């Protein structure tokens with residue numbers, strides 16, 4: 568990603584983005600990325616959805632890809648498949664808000680608020696990796712974390728909280744992706760959105776997004792009375 572020269576002008580004309588919208592007699596191939604400034608759709612809608620290339624599923628796919636070209640993320644990249652959950656086998660998680668950027672085949676959904684915010688923030692700008700990274704980390708809340716309490720609603724101090732990272736689009740929870748913290752005297756483990764180097768989502772470079780898209784949080788009963 569870092570070796571792309573953003574000063575290269577696009578070959579066809581002086582447009583900032585390229586959209587290739589084509590019919591394929593074979594399977595469907597869809598790709599978009601903001602750093603190549605291109606959306607490439609090669610689809611066979613008659614075979615897959617019994618519709619033409621200008622009908623609802625085809626245009627919803629194009630809308631999804633246009634969302635990516637304007638910086639919106641795949642919201643389903645935070646999902647967990649219970650068959651790939653090494654900590655609690657069988658436990659799934661699905662991002663709960665309907666959106667074209669989550670599950671575009673749900674015809675009752677449009678763009679969600681989070682994606683619209685990003686799309687509007689970029690407005691007519693050409694997105695660079697630095698802008699994408701800065702936008703990503705700016706979307707974190709100022710403060711977030713967990714609080715552990717006992718059955719009488721009293722905070723539990725000094726208990727270990729384990730965070731198991733979910734890797735983007737992998738749908739898995741792996742034993743090795745573990746991050747541990749102890750609760751403070753209010754039973755809390757707290758992170759700050761503006762302290763991104765001390766954040767379990769993990770930033771690996773100045774223009775990177777997070778290593779993990781989501782977390783499963785585990786608290787074992789360590790309290791002896």
Ligand SMILES: [Zn+2]
Pocket residue numbers: 631635640641
């Ligand atoms: Zn996507």
